[in-house]
Amino acid sequence: MAPQTAPARQNLPVESDSLIGRDRDLSDLLRLLEADRVLTLTGADGVGKTRLALRLAAQATAFFSDGVWLAALADAATRAEVAARICGALGITEEGRRDPLETLCDALHGRRLLLVLDGVDGVAPHVAEIGARLVASCPAVSLLTTGRDPLRIRGETVWRVPPLPVPPSAEGAEPAADGAMRLFLDRARTAVSDYAEAPEELAAVKRICRRVDGIPLAVELAAAWAGRIDAERIDAGLAAALESAGADGEGNGFPRSRVLDAVVGWSYGLLSGPERALLRRLSVFPNWCLELAEQVCADAPPTEQGRAEPPLAEAEVLDLLSALLDRSLITLTGEHQNRVRYRLPGPVREHARARLAESGEQEAVRVRHTARMIAVAEDLGGVALSSHAMPWNERFSYWDRALAEYDNLRTALRWSARHGRVRDGLRICAGLRPLWFTGCQFTEGREWAETFLAMDGGSQADDDGGPSTDALRGKAMVHLVELSWPRKRFDEAAEQVSRGAALCRPAGDVASVCLAKTLLAMLAAVRGGDAEARRLVDEVLELARSSGDLWHEAIALNVEGSLNARAGAFAEAEGRFNTALMIMRGMDHRWGVGTTLMAQGAVAEAQDDAQTADRCYREAMDIHRTIGAFPELAACLAGVGRIASRLGSAAQAYDYLGESLQLSHTTGQRGGVAEALASIARVAERQEMATEAARCAGAASALLETSGWSGPGSPRFPLSADTSGAGTSDETRAWWEEGRRLALEEAVELAASVAESGRMPRTRPAPSPSSATPRTALTPRERQIAQLVGEGRSNRAIAERLFIAPATVARHVANINRKMGFNSRQQIASWVTRHALSS
Structure with missing residues (x-):
């Protein structure tokens, strides 16, 4: 069986102290949360809205089978940020061609969960838009929000959080x-x-x-x-x-x-003077660790008047943080990479910001903060794609650090944009390219790159010893094309990447030129110009080898391997992939190894080399599961499932394909769902389940068309799937068209039902549909479920009605099909109607 990834039920922070004086509020709010889908806690700052919401969410976990999830929005500023934070909290991966909100709605349509949106005041219009869409399109999703004012969306219930009761003026109260x-x-x-x-x-x-x-x-x-x-x-x-x-x-x-x-x-x-100085400087952080506080806040910068306060030594910062923590002026938020994280309560931060502005040191502290974020981003950009051999854990730690500081990176980007610091913004954008691309954060990455590319030279001169502004613009243009690839605006992309490369060449930015030529080769291949694509790949290989750029050499070999495979030259493709794999293994670049193995597995699968394909997919699967690359993991699971079917193990095939299907669905990847559907269709066809195979293939075809999917998270290694249906008879075409009309949830339920049916032994002929009566053929529970299927209810709706798991419903439906000789829910419904079956 495929190793399953058990889903978490919540991401709420651990409470550090007790919640006092809110027992009655909690009791009343729990009842409201059971009855109302949108509940907003309003009130003045400091009144305890967040604490109450978190405790309420923790106590409501039992109401929501798919968990409770917190998205902190206090520091969000744009619609893209709001959507990105919500998707991040829920583990939903952005699809390149779609508005993230559409992906979010599709992924949550059939899930019963509570989404906690904390601190919505600065982005209330965006939260109202997203919340209204979720409520309209996701019938089992509930919202719990906190802010000074209501969102004013349909169905919202507002609870004004009062201060705690105070003692009366008269003496004697307990x-x-x-x-x-x-x-x-x-x-x-x-x-x-x-x-x-x-x-x-x-x-x-x-x-x-x-x-x-x-x-x-x-x-x-x-x-x-x-x-x-x-x-x-x-x-x-x-x-x-x-x-x-x-x-x-x-x-x-x-x-x-x-x-x-x-x-x-x-x-x-x-507070003492050093404590006050530290507190006001900490106001530039949304959150921080000790190391970051020491780097940004120590050594007092000069004030506007040229005076400097007594220097704040780096060695003092830890003791000062402890003192501020004791004074309740800062709070702990958790731990990441063995670093304790802190934040300022909102009202404290606002007061400290005002004091920072009064001190005259605000700009200097902001510059120091931005400089640290540039260093974090450039460390990531330099190490993520470095050709130097490096233990993967060490390399991956730079990704992890950038994720931990992502709110600070956003803050630095906003400040740079607001103050015309184009170079700073472009440097952060360039460094974050690996994070945005591998994390499928296309929209936010594009928006930031476009923001700084649209600005004039800004207020910074090219005198800091780094790349020129023109060179940074060129790099950003090339990266923007990569982030925009899923949108398939190829003419626009070709023009922009050529202009970007022209700016990078004079600066000697070989890596960006290699990336630009690689993208141009892929664009040529998309347009059918394989000869031009090969010429460009050869140029990349020559340039990369002459400069010692192993990463881009391996990427060019992968692209060349894909071109060979597309032309049917499988032996040549295998050679290119093996060389690329040797380079990636030598660098110990696990993500690169995983994606190369996936391409190699696809070539082996195309040649019916099941053993090699299985080995490649399984190793890639383990890598991507470890690093949390979910689109790639889902593709590997689908590959292992297809190979298991070829090797004669239908049950194992359905296990892996089922996990792939559910992973793609829960993370919002319609392309991944389509790949799993197409793969399940192939297995079902081999089992002579022609009707359901055609319906699954039709559903996969429709999803592929609307998703524009070209592979698991990367444009480099497209996987193809034959989703045209099985056979050409009128009946088969009708089933295929029926599958194309299915909604996403219906298609997923269909595939789950097919997988359950396919796991059953098929050694004896199935009984005729008319050879058994309802009451003698089925158990009481199966009759009850058959009746609900006849009413048109989905597996999830049946599960909620009967208080059982959807997977249990799917097994019962499969048993009904097996016992009665059916292979579709429509046959069950028709049979129920004929026999007037009652529950």
Whole structure:
């Protein structure tokens, strides 16, 4: 059996402390979430919307068979970013020719899940558009969003999150009766176990809670100073801060945002000079690790007035971070690559940003931040395709680091675009090319490249020792064509890649010239100019070999191998692929090895060399599963499944093909679904399941046409599939056309049903449909499922109705087909109608 990848049920962060004072809210919200598909938690900043939403989502996991998924949108700025963050949270891979929202809707159409969209304020119109589309097209998807205001989409239920209850002015109330009081004491007693046991201290804590109006973040910020400052001094300090902000000393009737900002300002004022300097500089980060904070925030940059504060030494940063963490001014978000990650709560970050602007050091800190992001991007770009031998884990760690800093990279790109720093933006874009391409993040990569290519020279001169702006533009043009390949605008691509190469040549950018010529060769091949394509590939090989560029030499060999295979020169193709594979293995470039093996497996499969094809596909499958390259993994699974069928193991073939089908479907790859459907059709045809084979082939044909798919995530190694149907009879053509009319979900369910039926032993002739009556032939559960099939319900709908898994429904449907001699749901429905079967 194919090794299955067990899907996760949620991606929620681990909560670091308790949620206090929200028990009744949680109970009411859980009931709302069961009944309403769109629930928005609104309220002032710091009131606890995110914490409440995360706890609610965690408790609602049992309601959603396909899990609960968090997409943090607080730092998103564009529609493409919103879509990319949602797709990333759900593990959905972008299709190059389609709007990511369309892919998202298709992938989620039949899934029952909760999508948590946190911090939508800055992108509310985009979230409203995406949310409305999801609600309209995905009947089992629910949304839980947080923001200051409602989204105002159809069916939205709005829950305004109130502050925590505060103690009454009259004495005698128990601390446990007031949420704000309980929260303060809980946080304070983590530092001082017997804090506020004296009556006068309790009275001061009550005044503090009333003064900050029960705003949870304000309460926590005040409580964080317990143990250093007594309760009376905390109360007096807050009273003075609120009075200075224009409040009446208790915050009554004063806007909560102003109350919270005053509390943050009070806490900021209690910090030491180095702590204040670090906090305001940290505001440039969406999130960060210690190393990044040391690189960007240490050594105070000069202010606009030419003065410099006492230098902040790199060695001090860790202790200062710990102090700020103790003051609740920063929070932990988790760990990545053995590095602890931090972030600033939204209101704290806003206050720190304002202080950074006042300090006159904002531009200098931003420049340092951008410089670090350029280094991260260029490290990735330099190592990902480097010809030097390097352990794969070490090479892959650069991808992983870029993913960890992706929000920071986006921030640097936005700041560079806003301030006309074209060179900085182009350098980041060039470095991120491997991440965007292998991760199928085509839309976002294209948008950033187009943004900087459309700008004039900007405010930066070519005096930083790096490539010239023209050379960077040329590189970006070539990369843009690669990212735009799935859109198949070949005339436009040819012109742009030629202009890009012309800018790269004078700068001696051999790698970009090699890539440009490789793309031109592929464009020539698409247009039928194989001779021109071969000439260009030869030029790439000569240039790559003369410069020692092993990566582009291997890529050119792969393209040449594909051209030979297309011409039927399989021996020559095999030779090119073997040489490319030797180069990739020598570099220990696993992604390159995997994609080369896939091309080699396809050639072996075309020659009916099942053993070689199976070996290639299986090794590539293990590589792509390890590195998480899902489109490539799905293609490998399909290849292994097809070969298993040729080797006589239909059950094993269906196992692998079923995993390929489900992986492509859940990650939003219609082309991958089509490849799996076509492969299942071939296996079914060998089993003489002519009707279902033709229907699967028809569905695959329609999907291939609309998806424009040309291979698993890469234009270099297209896989072909014969999806024209089996045979030419009128009946077969009718089945094929019926398959073409199936919706995506219906096609997937059809293939799953065929796979279940095909796994059954077929040693005895199937009984005639009229040789058994419904009640004697089927079990009670099978009769119940047959009745629901007769009503036109899908496997998923039946599963939800009967509280069983869709896979269990598929097995029952397969048993019904086997027992009754059927091979389609339509036959089951007709039979149910004839016999008036009841459940």
